Structures are given as C-alpha cells and as structure tokens.
Amino acid sequence: MCTSCRMWFLFAALLAVTAAPALTQEKTKPSAHLPGGGVADPAGKIGFFPNTSGGIDAIDLANGKLLWTNKEANRPLLATDDRLITQAGTTNHVRVLVLDTHNDGKRVLESAPVKFPDWVSVKVDYGRSFSSGARLDGRMLMLSWEARAFYAGGARPTPEIEKAARKEASGVARIDLQTGKVETLSAEQIAARKLLPVAVDKVNAKVGTVTLTVKDTEAKNPKTPFEKRRTLQAVNENKEVMWEREIAAPIFLLPRP
DSSP: OOHHHHHHHHHHHHHHHHHSOOOOGGGGOOOOEEGGGEEEOTTSSEEEEEOTTSSEEEEETTTOOEEEEESSOSEEEEEOSSEEEEEEOSSSEEEEEEEETTTTTEEEEEOOOEEOOTTOOSSOBTTEEEEEEEEEETTEEEEEEEEEEOOOOSSOOOHHHHHHHOEEEEEEEEEETTTOOEEEOOHHHHHHHTOOSOOOOOSEEEETTEEEEEEEEEOOOTTOTTOEEEEEEEEOTTSOEEEEEEEOOOOOOOOOO
16 A cells, blocks of 8 residues: 555544544543432533433523423433433333433434343333443443342232242443443453442432422322322522422332232
8 A cells, every 4th residue: 555545544544533422531520410310410500300201301400490301311320511321211121322411412322222131120110120320431331230020919929929029130231432332241340340239319419509309299190199299499508499390200009909
C-alpha cells in the first residue's frame, strides 16, 4: 500500500474514534438516587422518576415542573450530565436504553437483551420478586440483578410444595454503552468487583435546599382496594411542602383465594 493511502486510512480511523459518542470522565460523575425509584443528574437539578403511565418523567427539582416524558423505558438507573441510562422490560429479559437528556429524552442507544432464567419476572407478579441496580465503569455499564421465587398460592402448601417453589438467582451484565453489546460476568468477576447485592431504594434525599420524600395513600378505587397513590414531595427546612407531583406507586396484588 502506498504511503499516502496508509496515511488516509489512519486519518479515517482516528476520525471514527473521535467522532463516536463517549461517556468521558467529566460526564460520568455519579448521580444521586432519589426516593420513589428516581435518580438525579450530577448537578442535582433534574430528577428522573417512573411515572403513572409506565414511562419516565424528567422533573425540575427546583419547582416540580415536568420537563419531558419518555414512554419507551420504565425504570431510570443512573444519570450523567447529558445522558439518562434506563431499563426497559417486564418479562424475563430487559434492555438498557440510553436517553439524551438535552434532547427531550430521545433514545440514542438500545442494548442487546439482558436475559434472565425463564422463571424470572421483572414486573410484579405472584410469587416473584426482582431488583436491579447499575454503576458506570468508563463506557461500560454494570447492571446487577437479583430475583426470587416463592410460593404464593391461596391454600396452605405442604413443606415439599413450598420448598419446590423457592428459587434464587443473581448476576451482573456488562453493557457497552457505545455498541449495546452485552456480556455476562462470571461469579469470580462479580465477587472481585463487589457488584452484589443490589442497593435498596432511598426513603428520602436532600437535594439543594429541599428534602425529597414520598407519601403513599389509598387510591380509593373500590375495584382495586390494594391500589396505592404515590406523591413525590419537596419539603424545605421549615417542613413546608414546596411542591408535589404524582409518580408511579408500588404495586400490591390481591391475595389469591
């Protein structure tokens, strides 16, 4: 190959690398976890919360104003200066969606599916529980998850039936946030990085001069007596509610007969 041709290919390769979107160290400052399954941007100015319609709302934490809504994802995982990393899925697999927070939550990346055992249910279901969490490692996302199965029938089970219903599983998927490729980490890699267990949600969080908390009340629907209504509240130092907004409520299933 001629010298000029080699120089052209080297220049094209360098241009491709520098043009590819990347999460730089400056853009990957850790985001804060908020009550109600929310997360804040690193500046603590915008919060992202699951909404009552199954999507995600971006909320101005200074006044509670709705900035934008995304209907594709159903759970925020973490936020950087200009990206919101989310989870989408309700069955036994999920995908990671990366949203552009400077462009009304437009999706800029969808990962390959992260698959779980067949018995796992990401959504709330009888005899099933699921939790997940995430952390950044450069351009890689570590998605940690834990799932459990247990007996949830109406009749009292025999010890054998109860034992057979019990299952547990956990793991960590490493997701490339430039390509969407998914890799399952080994037990040794998980232990070395201390990626499990999954962290629990916060009850309240201080953001600027206010404290965010959630208030659960009865939804007052006679057809669904276990349904709840969840309100996100911003309270100042004088215990005054500065603003409030309804977000996704926890789901409780009716007992089986």
